[in-house]
Every structure is written in structure tokens, then in C-alpha cells.
Ligand SMILES: Cc1cc2nc3c(=O)[nH]c(=O)nc-3n(C[C@H](O)[C@H](O)[C@H](O)COP(=O)(O)OP(=O)(O)OC[C@H]3O[C@@H](n4cnc5c(N)ncnc54)[C@H](O)[C@@H]3O)c2cc1C
Ligand code: FES
């Protein structure tokens with residue numbers, strides 16, 4: 001039998017103490033234990049990017065990160081990108097403006113990945129954006145609009 | 159939750175990690191970046207009793223140059239290699255290869271130690287450390303030992319590491335003046351594991367020190383010693399290249415899988431070799447591009 005562990009997670013600036021089975025991934029901790037369902041589960045295998053969040057400011061796949069591995073490190077999810085009721089993050093606004101989605105399932109992951117992509121300095125051209133956003137799949141094929149949104153947000157940030 | 163039951167311990171030091179391995183024997187597994195281990199657990203390919211998370215051991219990561227050798231801690235992330243000016247300058251082959259590993263989010267967590275210990279035959283870094291004549295340093299109950307990269311990879315996901323050992327760092331001779339490398343891989347989609355790939359290194363301007371390593375071909379990364387010998391004997395001329403491609407037949411043991419047949423892989427190995435020779439010896443005729451089809 002597995003021994004449960006108690007961990008402290010720092011999610012969007014809030015400290016959360018959880019007692020969990022050690023098998024729980026960061027993705028399941030967010031969705032099932034903290035009610036933060038903005039982060040999506042597409043494949044649970046690292047193949048689609050729908051579960052992308054930031055840990056220590058870097059984009060990671062929450063489905064391939066155990067909750068325990070994120071203990072004590074700042075985690076940002078789509079819910080934490082802008083203050084509730086406040087202004088949208090520029091990347092969120094650019095996604096809206098460019099209609100960079102259809103069903104929206106991949107969108108939180110795309111946006112978290114795009115924010116990191118711009119911060120890493122990998123959004124200099126459409127080609128570079130496509131390369132560095134390639135881990136985020138969109139079943140609806142909204143890619144051209146996603147690239148346009150990321151491009152605009154990157155230009156605004158520079 | 160899909161993974162089988164396991165316990166979890168986050169250790170703070172190597173000694174603590176070694177003690178956990180000693181206490182649990184084969185039932186323990188090191189958790190580094192988790193980018194191969196977590197999917198394997200979720201698919202229930204493995205059922206360890208306990209995961210020993212080494213992510214909190216600070217002195218396992220980092221890149222340092224001393225006495226002409228680059229030392230890379232096992233927990234150094236792929237993204238750290240990608241961004242490191244030391245790696246770009248002193249081990250440019252690694253800087254080039256690491257960009258082909260998965261996608262940025264995977265590179266932010268995956269580690270060089272994990273990649274080598276996991277020994278996926280389609281992985282880029284194992285072939286690179288073969289070409290680079292790297293030394294792999296492991297720590298076990300009786301202290302450290304150094305394993306030549308050419309003795310490290312034993313078979314499919316199999317290495318020279320014992321169950322009570324931890325890979326602690328990789329040591330690579332820094333690039334000499336005039337050193338050149340070539341790196342190519344063929345994958346159906348960019349970012350996927352390679353169907354076939356090559357990492358080659360010449361420590362000087364001639365073919366005398368050439369080392370050619372392949373990944374994605376057989377059950378483990380392999381050095382093509384016969385092909386390198388043919389190029390030493392004949393030079394990087396068209397005759398040398400043709401002899402080298404012929405020698406691959408004895409050097410490699412290509413395997414068939416859903417992605418490619420053994421015969422296709424053998425053909426691709428020749429194509430990759432010619433591409434590599436074109437990069438390494440641009441003035442010689444041996445790099446003639448061959449049609450893939
Ligand atoms: C979608 C996807 C695509 C990928 N594409 C590629 C690709 O194209 N090329 C590629 O090379 N890789 C690819 N990877 C794998 C990635 O590179 C992994 O990071 C790497 O293979 C394992 O490193 P890790 O640190 O994540 O190790 P983990 O997953 O934590 O561990 C892997 C194995 O190594 C053992 N181990 C780890 N560290 C040590 C150590 N220091 N000492 C002893 N044993 C240790 C573990 O016990 C485990 O058995 C991909 C992964 C995903 C999810
Ligand atoms: S759910 Fe994590 S990558 Fe698909």
C-alpha cells in the first residue's frame with residue numbers, strides 16, 4: 001500500500017496544503033484536488049501540450065510532473081495569468097483578437113506555452129514561433145491564427 | 159491515476175539517495191526529470207516500490223569547464239544545455255543535438271543523466287556521448303567509478319549502471335581547435351524520436367580521429383568503427399565514402415519496427431553518413447548527396 005504524502009503547493013501565489021497519493025500528477029492535483037480545471041488533459045503522455053503550466057517560470061507538462069515534484073516551487077496556471085476580473089494578459093487578448101481557437105480545448109496550454117515562448121525569446125518570426133510552439137497540438141487546426149496571435153503579442157512585448 | 163502503487167521520497171543528498179537505493183534494492187527507481195519515467199509508469203510498463211526523487215540534490219546540476227574537460231551534472235536539464243554558452247563553445251555537437259529532443263516543455267524538465275540512464279536507442283544524447291568519447295561517472299555504495307561511453311550502453315534500455323548506482327556526471331573533452339562535427343536525424347515529424355540519426359566528430363581537420371555514432375538504428379546507440387576506418391584509409395574522397403557506406407553493413411545491426419524496416423534503416427544510415435561527410439569535409443567529393451528514394 002502506498003503511503004500518502006503531505007505537500008505544500010504554491011499555485012498562482014496561493015499556498016495549498018494537500019495530502020495525496022504520491023502517484024498524483026500536478027495535472028490531477030490542479031484539476032481534481034484544487035478545482036482548477038483550466039489546465040486540460042489531452043493525452044496524459046506528454047504528446048499534446050494541453051496541460052502546459054509554468055513551474056519556476058518555465059513551461060512544463062503538468063501530466064509528466066508529479067505533484068510532489070512541484071512542491072515548494074511557484075506554479076502558474078491559466079487561472080493565474082491575469083487577476084480575476086482584471087485585464088486579460090496580452091497573450092490572452094491577442095488570442096481573442098485573432099480568433100486563435102475553435103473548440104478552445106487546447107487554448108489554455110497554447111497560451112501558457114506562448115507566454116513562455118515569448119519570454120524565452122523564441123517568437124522572432126512565424127517560422128520560429130511554429131518551431132517553439134510545436135509541442136502544443138490543436139485538433140481544430142487553428143494554427144495560422146495561433147501563430148498570428150503569438151506574433152502580435154511578441155511584437156507588443158518587445 | 160494510472161500508475162501502479164509506489165512510494166515517493168525526495169532526497170537532499172547523494173548519500174541519502176544511495177541509502178534509499180541500498181534499502182530497497184531493485185524495487186527502487188531514481189526519478190530525475192520524469193519525462194520518460196512518468197509516461198512509463200502511467201502505461202504500467204514499470205512497477206517500482208519507491209521513487210527516489212533526486213531533483214533536490216543541488217550539486218547534481220551544472221556545467222563546468224576545468225583542465226580541458228567539460229563536466230555536466232546528471233540533473234542538468236536539456237534546456238540548460240541548449241542555453242549554455244560553455245556548451246555552445248566547447249561541445250557544439252551537444253548544443254546542436256539537444257534542440258531535437260522533444261519540445262521545449264519536455265526539455266525544461268528532462269535531464270542528460272536521465273537520457274543516458276534510460277538509454278532509449280532512438281535518443282540523441284547517448285549517440286553524442288559515444289562520438290564525443292565521454293566518460294560517465296557513477297556513484298555507488300563503494301564510491302565513484304568512471305565508465306567509458308563505449309562501455310556504457312549494453313542493449314535496449316540497458317546500461318552498465320547497477321541498481322545501487324547513480325549516474326552523477328558526464329565528462330567530455332572540450333573541443334580542440336579545428337574540431338568539426340556533423341549531426342543529422344530523420345523523423346517523420348520534427349520533435350519525434352528519430353527513425354535514424356547520426357552524430358559524428360572529427361577532432362582535427364582530417365579523417366584520422368573521426369568517430370561516427372548512430373542512433374535509432376539498432377537496439378542501442380552504436381559506433382560505426384568500420385566506416386570510420388574506411389575513411390581513415392581512403393580519405394573523405396568518393397572512394398572513401400563508398401567504402402565507408404559499404405562498411406556500415408558490418409558495423410550496424412538495424413532493427414525493424416512500426417516506423418521503418420531494417421533494410422530502410424540501413425539505407426538511411428548510408429544517406430546520413432554522406433550528409434555528415436559533406437558537413438565534415440566540404441571540399442572532398444565523398445559527401446555526394448544520395449536520393450532517399
Ligand atoms: C513526448 C516526448 C517526446 C520525447 N522526445 C524525445 C526525443 O526526441 N529524444 C530524446 O532523447 N528524448 C525524448 N524524450 C525523453 C526525454 O528526453 C527524457 O527527458 C529523457 O529520456 C529522460 O530524462 P529524465 O530526466 O526525464 O529521466 P526520468 O524519466 O526521470 O528517468 C528515466 C530513467 O532513467 C533513470 N535515471 C534518471 N536519472 C538517473 C541517474 N542520475 N542515475 C541513474 N538512473 C537515472 C530513471 O530511474 C528511469 O529509469 C521525449 C519525451 C516525451 C514525453
Ligand atoms: S495532457 Fe499533458 S501533454 Fe497531453
Ligand code: FES
Pocket residue numbers: 100101102103104105106107137138139140141142
Ligand atoms: S481549438 Fe480545438 S483543439 Fe485547438
